[in-house]
Amino acid sequence: MSSHFESPIREPLILGNKTWKDVTRDIVKPTTGKLQPKWLFWTSIAATVASFGVFCIAWEVAFGIGTWNVNKTVGWAWDITNFVWWIGIGHAGTLISAILLLFRQKWRTGVNRAAEAMTIFAVICAGLFPVFHMGRVWDAFFIFPYPNTRGPLWVNFNSPLLWDVFAISTYFTVSILFWYTGLVPDFGTVRDQSKTSGRWKFYNFLSFGWIGSAKHWERWESLSLILAGLSTPLVLSVHTIVSFDFATSVIPGWHTTIMPPYFVAGAIFSGFAMVLTLMIVARYVMNLQDYITLAHIESMNKIMLLTGTMVGIAYLTEIFTAWYSSDPYEMYSFANKSQGPYWWAYASMMFCNLVSPQVFWIRKFRRNIALTFCMSIVINIGMWFERFVIIVISLHRDYLPSSFLYYSPTWVEVGTFIGTIGIFMTLFLLFCRFFPAIAIAEVKAILKVSGDKARVRQLEEVKDEKAYENITVTSGAWDH
Amino acid sequence: MSDIKKYLVGMFDDDDVLLHAVSHIRGAGYEITDAFTPFPVHGLEHELGLQPTRLHTAGFFFGATGLTVALSMIFFINKFNYPTDVGGKPFFGLLAYVPICFEHTVLYSAIGMTVSFYYLCNLYPGKTPKIIDERTTDHLFSLTFDLENRDAAYISAVTELLKKEGAIEVYQKEI
Numbered sequence: 265m266s267s268h269f270e271s272p273i274r275e276p277l278i279l280g281n282k283t284w285k286d287v288t289r290d291i292v293k294p295t296t297g298k299l300q301p302k303w304l305f306w307t308s309i310a311a312t313v314a315s316f317g318v319f320c321i322a323w324e325v326a327f328g329i330g331t332w333n334v335n336k337t338v339g340w341a342w343d344i345t346n347f348v349w350w351i352g353i354g355h356a357g358t359l360i361s362a363i364l365l366l367f368r369q370k371w372r373t374g375v376n377r378a379a380e381a382m383t384i385f386a387v388i389c390a391g392l393f394p395v396f397h398m399g400r401v402w403d404a405f406f407i408f409p410y411p412n413t414r415g416p417l418w419v420n421f422n423s424p425l426l427w428d429v430f431a432i433s434t435y436f437t438v439s440i441l442f443w444y445t446g447l448v449p450d451f452g453t454v455r456d457q458s459k460t461s462g463r464w465k466f467y468n469f470l471s472f473g474w475i476g477s478a479k480h481w482e483r484w485e486s487l488s489l490i491l492a493g494l495s496t497p498l499v500l501s502v503h504t505i506v507s508f509d510f511a512t513s514v515i516p517g518w519h520t521t522i523m524p525p526y527f528v529a530g531a532i533f534s535g536f537a538m539v540l541t542l543m544i545v546a547r548y549v550m551n552l553q554d555y556i557t558l559a560h561i562e563s564m565n566k567i568m569l570l571t572g573t574m575v576g577i578a579y580l581t582e583i584f585t586a587w588y589s590s591d592p593y594e595m596y597s598f599a600n601k602s603q604g605p606y607w608w609a610y611a612s613m614m615f616c617n618l619v620s621p622q623v624f625w626i627r628k629f630r631r632n633i634a635l636t637f638c639m640s641i642v643i644n645i646g647m648w649f650e651r652f653v654i655i656v657i658s659l660h661r662d663y664l665p666s667s668f669l670y671y672s673p674t675w676v677e678v679g680t681f682i683g684t685i686g687i688f689m690t691l692f693l694l695f696c697r698f699f700p701a702i703a704i705a706e707v708k709a710i711l712k713v714s715g716d717k718a719r720v721r722q723l724e725e726v727k728d729e730k731a732y733e734n735i736t737v738t739s740g741a742w743d744h
Numbered sequence: 745m746s747d748i749k750k751y752l753v754g755m756f757d758d759d760d761v762l763l764h765a766v767s768h769i770r771g772a773g774y775e776i777t778d779a780f781t782p783f784p785v786h787g788l789e790h791e792l793g794l795q796p797t798r799l800h801t802a803g804f805f806f807g808a809t810g811l812t813v814a815l816s817m818i819f820f821i822n823k824f825n826y827p828t829d830v831g832g833k834p835f836f837g838l839l840a841y842v843p844i845c846f847e848h849t850v851l852y853s854a855i856g857m858t859v860s861f862y863y864l865c866n867l868y869p870g871k872t873p874k875i876i877d878e879r880t881t882d883h884l885f886s887l888t889f890d891l892e893n894r895d896a897a898y899i900s901a902v903t904e905l906l907k908k909e910g911a912i913e914v915y916q917k918e919i
Contacts, residue, residue, distance in 0.1 A: 284883035427843040434847040438854045456878040473871030478779040480865045482789040705783040
């Protein structure tokens with residue numbers, strides 16, 4: 265009596281003969297029990313790195329932007345590179361939960377919760393960079409339009425930098441609403457599995473008193489769908505607007521109309537790489553191999569292959585456009601990227617983002633976990649270099665040869681970047697420990713149609729049809 | 745407390761069985777007070793005869809409000825309050841405001857809908873919920889019947905029907 269037909273030869277999304285009860289137990293389990301020494305060890309390392317980042321930020325606030333190597337020629341450097349990198353990483357979560365929800369891609373249920381959490385943490389890290397680049401960070405509220413005694417001097421609504429303020433704050437807010445509303449029913453589940461009254465109270469507080477009434481579910485589904493519909497153009501708009509920071513300027517190398525689609529593809533590319541980095545580790549540590557299966561990893565690798573190739577085409581198109589424009593400054597900008605003093609950054613970008621993902625044309629490689637993990641790291645490095653190439657190489661040789669310089673970061677800049685990785689990892693580890701890392705209710709909703717047990721039953725239903733007569737499906741036929 | 749009510753609870757272990765049971769029980773003329781499920785069961789709201797939610801309509805109006813606020817604020821600021829002449833360009837250049845207006849539409853719509861959702865469902869941090877059966881957030885489904893002003897004949901008839909429709913457990917609970 266399945267709700268609708270799904271082919272029995274389609275790869276199941278939940279393995280291990282699970283029942284609804286098993287799903288609850290498996291996903292609630294990591295949030296219970298004593299703190300593991302392993303978890304404490306890694307969290308304290310992440311927190312130490314994070315506090316070093318806070319120290320570097322404090323140093324910059326105390327002594328000013330002069331502690332960074334940014335100057336008249338290279339006005340944006342590591343800070344904006346890191347900002348764009350983090351914002352890009354923050355795209356996969358909403359893509360998985362919103363766009364894949366609208367496309368009815370069921371495999372998203374295994375990874376959407378953790379990916380959305382990752383999105384939120386990445387946007388937090390991203391936001392730090394432009395805020396602290398302001399120098400006088402205590403005046404950061406000047407970026408918001410409010411009536412003031414300076415004229416009133418309003419913010420410039422024509423400026424892409426202000427569009428960024430609106431885009432990122434909206435994206436952050438909507439992501440949190442979407443994520444938390446999805447979490448509420450699962451907090452209810454965790455609460456009802458609680459053994460102690462302290463835990464019960466904690467998770468009941470987080471669950472807002474959720475009881476799973478039919479009317480609540482109906483509204484919840486409606487809300488999720490509309491938030492997904494709103495987030496879909498939103499997620500595309502955010503990186504489009506980030507790209508406007510560059511594309512609406514007149515700097516050779518920045519001033520190109522290809523920027524918005526190129527940035528959005530790159531964002532999804534790097535976002536999925538980060539999701540894979542984290543999920544491959546999390547599925548081992550938290551024993552979630554039955555929920556985040558090879559099918560999930562393969563699907564994400566396909567998306568990385570697609571978006572990586574799109575980014576690669578954009579790189580090649582840029583070179584062609586520079587040549588075709590016959591504009592000496594534009595042509596010099598691209599010659600300088602590949603043959604100038606930063607050629608190694610350009611070469612790393614090309615290799616990591618365009619060449620290396622091509623291994624994923626081969627199915628065996630898409631389903632190889634060790635390779636996927638290495639590739640996810642390589643891609644994240646490559647996408648960092650992409651932003652470095654766009655920002656620093658385009659700036660370091662401007663129109664005045666006497667201002668040419670070779671930029672390299674100070675320890676404060678490097679420390680701030682490493683610190684944000686620490687902040688990100690600390691938040692993610694806390695999330696894995698205290699929150700249900702997989703969307704319990706959503707996995708349960710697809711279990712009866714997309715689980716491995718369902719596949720066996722579905723084959724029973726259609727085995728008389730000619731197309732299926734030579735196919736056998738047994739539980740356990742799918743590898744982890 | 746005065747709001748303690750007595751319920752007849754029927755527990756089910758399958759969503760398809762639950763859907764058929766709901767349609768048969770309502771067809772027999774019994775009123776179901778509420779149904780609790782561990783995940784959204786499609787079609788359940790229809791079988792229960794619930795009104796379709798109008799949350800998305802509210803979302804449209806919240807979004808329209810956001811758009812209006814953004815456009816009118818920018819219009820007022822750039823045209824009247826602090827017009828800046830940049831190379832003779834118009835004070836109110838609509839195209840440049842598309843990103844901010846779009847973001848504002850989404851922001852108002854999302855916040856408005858989410859707040860409405862929690863308000864309508866009466867969910868808030870720190871609420872002490874009336875949990876009829878803890879297993880309904882785990883793996884079972886329940887149908888509840890309010891027993892106020894109901895006699896023993898009604899209870900036994902509904903119990904009978906629930907069991908016939910595949911309930912694995914039927915019991916009464918005061919909460």
